[in-house]
Amino acid sequence: MTFFLEQLIIGLSSGGIYAIMALALVMIYKSTGHVNLAQGEMAVFSTFIAWTLVQTGMPLWPAILLTVAVSFVGAIVLERVVVRPFAEADDLVVVAVFVGLFLSIHSLAGAIWNYEVKPFPSAFSDGSVSLMVDLSIRTHTLGSLVTTGAVLTAVWIFFRYTQLGLALRAAADNRESSRLVGINVSLMLALGWGLAAGIGAVAGVMIAPVTFLDPGMGLAPLIFALAGALLGGITSPFGAALGGLIVGVLEAMISAYVPYGIEFRELIALMLILSVLLVRPAGLFGEIVARRV
Amino acid sequence: MIMESTDMTEGRTGPHRNLSVPLARLGYAAALLVLLAATSGLEGYDLFLASSILSYAISAMGLNVLMGYNGQISLGHGAFFAIGAYTAAICIDRFAVPFTLTPVIAGIVGMGAGWLIGKPALRLEGVYLALATFGLAIATPTVLRSDLFAEWTGGVQGLFLGIEPAPEWMGLDLDQSIYLTVVAYFGLFAFLTLRLVQGLNGKAWIATRDNPIAARAMGFDVTRAKTRAFVFSVLACSVGGALQAVAVQFVAPDSFPFFLSIALFTAVVVGGLCSPLLGPLLGAAFIVLVPNVTEEIWQGGSWAVYGGVIIGVIAIQSRGLAGIMTGITSWVRDRITGQTTTRYERK
Numbered sequence: 001m002t003f004f005l006e007q008l009i010i011g012l013s014s015g016g017i018y019a020i021m022a023l024a025l026v027m028i029y030k031s032t033g034h035v036n037l038a039q040g041e042m043a044v045f046s047t048f049i050a051w052t053l054v055q056t057g058m059p060l061w062p063a064i065l066l067t068v069a070v071s072f073v074g075a076i077v078l079e080r081v082v083v084r085p086f087a088e089a090d091d092l093v094v095v096a097v098f099v100g101l102f103l104s105i106h107s108l109a110g111a112i113w114n115y116e117v118k119p120f121p122s123a124f125s126d127g128s129v130s131l132m133v134d135l136s137i138r139t140h141t142l143g144s145l146v147t148t149g150a151v152l153t154a155v156w157i158f159f160r161y162t163q164l165g166l167a168l169r170a171a172a173d174n175r176e177s178s179r180l181v182g183i184n185v186s187l188m189l190a191l192g193w194g195l196a197a198g199i200g201a202v203a204g205v206m207i208a209p210v211t212f213l214d215p216g217m218g219l220a221p222l223i224f225a226l227a228g229a230l231l232g233g234i235t236s237p238f239g240a241a242l243g244g245l246i247v248g249v250l251e252a253m254i255s256a257y258v259p260y261g262i263e264f265r266e267l268i269a270l271m272l273i274l275s276v277l278l279v280r281p282a283g284l285f286g287e288i289v290a291r292r293v
Numbered sequence: 294m295i296m297e298s299t300d301m302t303e304g305r306t307g308p309h310r311n312l313s314v315p316l317a318r319l320g321y322a323a324a325l326l327v328l329l330a331a332t333s334g335l336e337g338y339d340l341f342l343a344s345s346i347l348s349y350a351i352s353a354m355g356l357n358v359l360m361g362y363n364g365q366i367s368l369g370h371g372a373f374f375a376i377g378a379y380t381a382a383i384c385i386d387r388f389a390v391p392f393t394l395t396p397v398i399a400g401i402v403g404m405g406a407g408w409l410i411g412k413p414a415l416r417l418e419g420v421y422l423a424l425a426t427f428g429l430a431i432a433t434p435t436v437l438r439s440d441l442f443a444e445w446t447g448g449v450q451g452l453f454l455g456i457e458p459a460p461e462w463m464g465l466d467l468d469q470s471i472y473l474t475v476v477a478y479f480g481l482f483a484f485l486t487l488r489l490v491q492g493l494n495g496k497a498w499i500a501t502r503d504n505p506i507a508a509r510a511m512g513f514d515v516t517r518a519k520t521r522a523f524v525f526s527v528l529a530c531s532v533g534g535a536l537q538a539v540a541v542q543f544v545a546p547d548s549f550p551f552f553l554s555i556a557l558f559t560a561v562v563v564g565g566l567c568s569p570l571l572g573p574l575l576g577a578a579f580i581v582l583v584p585n586v587t588e589e590i591w592q593g594g595s596w597a598v599y600g601g602v603i604i605g606v607i608a609i610q611s612r613g614l615a616g617i618m619t620g621i622t623s624w625v626r627d628r629i630t631g632q633t634t635t636r637y638e639r640k
Contacts, residue, residue, distance in 0.1 A: 035420055037427060082604065091419035095366050096562050096607050099555060103600030110593035215593070219551060223431045226424060263439040270428035277421055278413050 002135045007256045008249060013141040014210070014224075015248015016148030020203040021225030022232065022240040023155060024196040029234050030172040031192030032087065037098040039200055039225070040218025041105040046071040046201035047208045047217075048113050051120060060123050064205050068198045075197030076190045083193075109215040120208035123147075144206040151202055152241050155195075159237065168192060220266060224251060227269040230276045233286020243283065247272070321483070328476050332469050340468045341540060346577045347479045348536035353560040353573035354486045355529020360558075361566035362490060363522035364502030366419065369426030370530045371554030372410075372433040377403050377531030378538035378549065379437070382452040383445055392456045393474050396535040403531025404524055411523045415516070430554035437546035451545025454538060475536050482529055483570055489525065490569045498522050530557070552596070556580045559599045563606050565615030572615035579614065 021039060028036045036042075046067050053063035078101070086097045124143035130136040159165040170178040171188035179185050203221070211217055224247050232243025247269065254261040254268060261268075282288045331343055352374055359365050380402045381395035390398065414425050436442075438449055446452065459470040489495060497518040500508035509515050538544045557580075564576020580599075587594030610616050 035424060085608065091423070092360065092364065092366055092566075093607055093611075095368070095420060095423045096558075096603055099368065099558060100600040100603035100607070103555065103596045103603070105600075107593045107596035107600065111591055111597065115592055219431055223428050226428065230424070260439060260441050263435055263441070266428075266432040266435050270425070270432045273428050274413050274425055277417055277425060281421070 002132070003256070005132075005135055006137070007252045009137050009145070010141060011249035011252030012245060013145045013148075013248070014207070014251065015228075015245040016145050017203045017207045017244075018221060018225045018228045018248050019241040019244030020148055020151055020199050020206075021221055022229035022244040023152070023237055024200040024203070025225060025229045026234055026237050026240040027192050027196040027199075029229075030237075031168065031189050032083075034083070034094055034098070035226075035234070036196065037095070037222075038101040038105055039196070040222030041102050041109070041215075042071070042075065042197055042218075043200035043204035043221075044213075044215060044218040045105050045109050046197065047120065047204035047213060048109055050201070050205050051113070051118065051208075051213055054121060060121055064123065064202070067205065068201045071197040071201040072194040075193045078197075079190050079193040084189075106215055106218075113215070115215060118213040120205075120213045122209040123205065140209055147202065147206060151199055155199065155237065164191075223266055223269050223273075224248070227272045227276075230273055230283055233283025235287050236283065236285040239283055239285025242285070325476075325480055328479070329473075332465075332472055332476075335472075337468065340472050342581060344468075344472045344475045344540040345537060346574070346581045347475045348533045348540060349557075349560060349577035349581060350533075350573045351479055351482045351536065352530040352533030352557055353564060353576050354482055354569065355526035355533070356557055356561045357564070357566065357569065357573050358486060358490065358498070358529075359522045359526035360561050361568075361572075362495060362502065363498040363519060365415075365519065365522065366423040367426040367526070368423055368558055369429030369433070369554050370526065370557050371549060371551070372429050373403050373407060373527045373530040374534035374537070374553060374557065375433055375437060375549035376406050377534030378544050379446055379452075380531070381535035381538045382454050382544040385454045385456065386452050387445075392454070392471070392539050395539065396478055396532040399531045399535035400528050403527050403534075407524055407527030407531075411520065411527065415519050415523055426554075430551050433554075434546055434550055437549060447545070449546060451543060451548070454542045454544070456539060456542055471540055475540065478532060478536060482532070485525075486529075486569050494518070494521060555599070559603055563599075563602055563613050565613030566611070568612065568615035568619075571618060572613055575614040575618070 021043065024039055024043075025036060028034060028039070049070055050060075050063050050067040053066060054060055058066075082101060083097065086093055089097075122140040122143070124139045126139065128136040128138045129142055159169060167178070167183045168188050168191060170181075171183055171185045172192070175185050178188075204218075207221060208217065211220075225244060228244030228247040229240040230243070231246060232239030232241065234240065250268070250272075251265050255265060258264075276283060328347075331340075335343055352370065356367065356370050359367060359370075377396070377399035380399040381392070384390040384395045384398050385392060410429065414422060417425055437446060440448060442448075456467065456471070458467040459465045459473075463470075465473065490498075497508070497513045498521075500511065500513050501515050501518045505515050508518075541548070560573065560576030560580045562576075563579050564574070565572030579602075583598055584595040587598050606613050612619075
């Protein structure tokens with residue numbers, strides 16, 4: 001029983017990170033209709049920035065905040081310069097551009113920080129907290145769980161109760177009408193990218209102490225986040241966050257209880273993606289989009 | 294995107310037909326002769342590189358049919374390349390199959406796997422197929438590395454392929470016999486691709502890509518067209534993988550990383566979509582030769598070059614290297630004959 005609870009909390013903790021990543025994917029999908037394949041690499045790049053700041057002697061928390069700010073601005077520039085020119089192109093072009101972006105960011109990270117695996121400090125104190133008689137959990141696991149909760153709540157409040165959040169939702173929902181009521185849609189698209197990169201950076205900083213930091217780190221979280229986003233519905237922020245949590249718990253349970261489970265985690269994520277797309281393409285909470293012929 | 298070469302209005306009709314068909318055949322024959330002549334002209338590592346390029350070109354030809362002609366995006370065909378390579382390796386390692394026959398078996402096994410994955414995946418469209426195959430690309434290396442199949446695949450260590458050279462009387466060394474086998478399969482696939490693309494299948498693929506609803510209304514079976522394109526691409530990729538494994542004489546999980554799928558995608562986009570032979574050939578040369586140069590400069594340099602070149606190609610010359618080549622040749626021809634070639638452009 002304790003073992004199960006332990007796995008559950010570990011699953012929730014990594015699921016929280018997938019939830020943030022999934023949320024970042026949804027953010028870009030909702031505002032531009034693109035699935036950002038480079039999301040994982042962007043998060044890794046941000047994490048490297050945080051690492052560099054820490055190396056120069058900055059305390060971790062300010063470093064994280066600064067990283068989020070830098071990622072926010074960087075992503076807006078990226079959207080303007082690289083992605084925007086192809087916004088209306090057909091699928092193949094858009095996918096090719098994202099693959100190009102993926103490769104470029106990955107190799108840029110490799111060129112700047114090389115491919116050595118680096119330890120990354122946890123934002124929380126070392127050691128563990130004991131929850132029950134013989135159940136103790138690492139502070140980092142608990143801390144990243146709390147951070148996830150905070151980020152998700154903040155995003156929810158932002159979209160639900162602020163003027164800017166409302167404008168963003170409107171721009172994503174109906175570009176023409178939003179333009180007519182005076183919303184700067186182009187700015188909102190850029191803002192969507194910036195927010196996605198910012199919360200992606202948080203995910204990177206939370207996962208790096210567990211997986212260690214190297215340029216290839218973003219690949220596995222990306223596929224889990226993708227599975228989560230599709231499971232919950234890629235048009236629904238709430239659904240995507242929940243989907244991410246479910247995928248995280250599923251991953252932990254399969255690794256713990258199924259023989260060879262650890263080796264086949266990615267394959268299971270793939271199966272999940274395929275079956276969701278086939279059985280219920282809109283996901284659990286996504287809206288079903290009817291297309292005009 | 295303008296893909297003029299696939300326009301239905303263009304084709305082998307009109308006054309030039311009588312001349313252009315024999316000329317094209319002459320060109321193919323000459324190209325095949327050049328490839329055969331290379332057997333004695335090149336040696337050692339150069340011959341190995343040529344074998345590599347040709348086997349990647351076979352895979353790229355298949356993927357080009359899927360992406361260029363049929364408009365379905367796959368980021369995961371490295372998985373089928375790996376299946377082909379491992380099938381060849383296991384055939385040689387376990388059953389002592391002659392290496393010249395392994396691509397046939399690899400093709401059959403690959404098509405089986407392609408059917409299993411394609412059956413559900415083909416119901417997906419556009420970006421969603423790209424996402425599912427992206428997942429396939431990420432999952433493949435971990436499956437190959439697994440201990441579960443280690444008895445067959447050799448696990449992390451991989452497998453060595455013991456390859457016998459051709460019989461003594463033919464006077465070929467090992468590299469030459471491998472190269473000639475690759476050339477033979479390349480010729481076969483070049484022929485198949487051209488026949489398929491120029492025939493009714495090709496029309497069905499293009500119609501399905503450009504307007505599935507109209508295609509259906511005109512009596513094309515859209516699902517069948519998609520499935521055929523997918524199966525052909527999988528066949529080509531697994532045969533290419535088998536030949537590549539034979540050329541390297543070794544397979545291991547690290548030879549088929551996630552990056553391989555991206556490299557195949559790069560070969561098709563950079564080589565030129567909808568250029569049935571030249572594009573895949575140039576694209577394959579690109580993905581084989583560029584890492585040789587860039588990896589010496591900095592590890593992961595080829596990722597940067599691929600990424601930059603993909604975005605550049607998409608932005609500037611959407612028909613890739615093949616488009617640039619055709620542009621140059623038609624410019625030269627126009628200078629010589631003093632007339633401009635008429636072009637039909639879509640959109």
